[in-house]
Amino acid sequence: MTRPLAGPQTLLRSLNARALLEALARRGRLTRAELMQETGLSRTAVTQVLRMLEAADFVVPAGEDRATKGPAATRVSLHPHLGFAAAVHLDHHTAHVVIVDPSGKVRAQDSAPVPTGRERADAIAGLIDGCRRSAPLHAVIVGAPGVVTADGQVRDDLGPDGGALRQTLGDLLGCPVRIENDVNLAALAELSGPVGDDTTSFALLTVLDDGMGAGIVIDGVLHRGASGLAGEVQYVPQTPLPVGAPVLNDEVIADLALAHGSDPARGLSGQLAAAEDGDPAAGEVVAEVARRIVLTCGTIALVLDPEVFVLAGAATHPQLAGAVRKVAAEFADRLPLRFTTAAFGTEAPLVGAISQAAAALRSTLFGRALSPEGRRR
Incomplete structure (x- = not known):
């Protein structure tokens, strides 16, 4: 008898794991029964995938459900220390920084006037570091005025920056940075509303x-x-x-x-x-x-x-x-x-940046959770 191929089984397990992680990011603490309802997976599949994710410290027990009849059911949630992303709205004078978790929940925020030139990246990085303290940061989305090219170059009243803002921020913060036009982020916010x-x-x-x-x-x-x-x-x-x-x-x-x-x-x-x-x-x-x-x-x-x-x-x-x-x-x-x-009014660019930052964070973390290296960490 030939053995079943491992590839399709591994792919199915990865798809199931992503479905569970997305459900937990979307809904918060859930029981196994609620995860079954959210994802359409069987109890066996949910149990197997949760065991794998708990072993890799991507999900943790989060209390019990005592509101329903019968034995109390254990709830699980995403691990609170998985990491964060930063959403930034940069106008001509001020940077507004928001730190979000994988669900898009705001964990910290701050704003301050920022200078132009190289000092602008330093000021934004300082605001982000002040908000996140020592927590791991995995992604940054910056909404800025001006033309933003696909490779992250910004062309505004000061001329093209050659991607300097994106590169400098990435070097200072040690994580991927994406620059987006602020009006485009406002449109993405409206798309979600x-x-x-x-x-x-x-x-x-x-x-x-x-x-x-x-x-x-x-x-x-x-x-x-x-x-x-x-x-x-x-x-x-x-x-x-x-x-x-x-x-x-x-x-x-x-x-x-x-x-x-x-x-x-x-x-x-x-x-x-x-x-x-x-x-x-x-x-x-x-x-x-x-x-x-x-x-x-x-x-x-x-x-x-x-x-x-x-x-x-x-x-x-x-x-x-x-x-x-x-x-x-x-x-x-x-x-x-x-x-x-x-x-969303004047907050629309920041709302859009928050949504994109949370999505980028989930993509990074969940991709890591499904990789063999991530599961062995």
């Missing part, structure tokens, strides 16, 4: 004092583009703007304010507040901003045809969101556009 429950294709459009950007999700997958340029709508041509001119930023808002007799020192948030208070000049500025937003969305719609546009940043302000819908209604017979507002 109510917007993602209703649609698989959308464009998130965020408007800030210093510019406008988009995150594109197609069939449930973030579209970054070949060189990271997908969603860089700040320079999409619009009549009567010259080619290469920014559609929106703080200087554009100041110019629009001067043209319409409003105070140019207000900035976009100030114009929105003044318009809400009934200032007609500020109202004209807001109307022009809304027109530019709708034209940008129309351009995206003609190329990608997303199901809905998610307004984020300053575009969630009732004054601007209402103006956008009013302008869009004028074009509805030729190009209908559907709008909704972002669920």
